Amino acid sequence: MATKEAIKERETSTASEFWNLLSPERPLFPATSDIIYRGQSDARWQLVPKAFRGAHNPAHLMFGEHIDIAAQVAAECITLKSFVDHCDSIPLQIPNDSPQFRRQHFPNNVTNWPFHLVQTWPSPEIVPLMALAQHSGLPTRLLDWTRRSYVAA
Numbered sequence: 001m002a003t004k005e006a007i008k009e010r011e012t013s014t015a016s017e018f019w020n021l022l023s024p025e026r027p028l029f030p031a032t033s034d035i036i037y038r039g040q041s042d043a044r045w046q047l048v049p050k051a052f053r054g055a056h057n058p059a060h061l062m063f064g065e066h067i068d069i070a071a072q073v074a075a076e077c078i079t080l081k082s083f084v085d086h087c088d089s090i091p092l093q094i095p096n097d098s099p100q101f102r103r104q105h106f107p108n109n110v111t112n113w114p115f116h117l118v119q120t121w122p123s124p125e126i127v128p129l130m131a132l133a134q135h136s137g138l139p140t141r142l143l144d145w146t147r148r149s150y151v152a153a
Helices: 016-023 057-065 071-087 101-103 124-135
Strands: none
Touching: 057 101, 071 101, 071 124, 101 124
């Protein structure tokens, strides 16, 4: 049975040393690693998606401090719909776009929106749209991860 080696902490004193340590040309580990990285500037921060962080939480902005999960999903749907509308105006194609996708996730009548599907939100079909929205600056419930230390830094 193979044992996992402990990860050794490495300190640097300059930005140049730090970047050289993380360089894609100089891997931190001699073999392929199962390590994934989350780039954050403070190790004390919790792993909380931006859509759930106080000032960035769209539900808090729309509905105030005391929200439930249905309000959270509703706010995320409304935010994504605004993003889709913006993409349509520039025009930028959204992932998985089709008339059926639009009817299912963003029906014309807001009372038919999938707000009630809190247990299954988000559906797998909408995750690529959420990723595009997140990389465009919108708060989503996704967290970025990478297998490359250089990217995380």
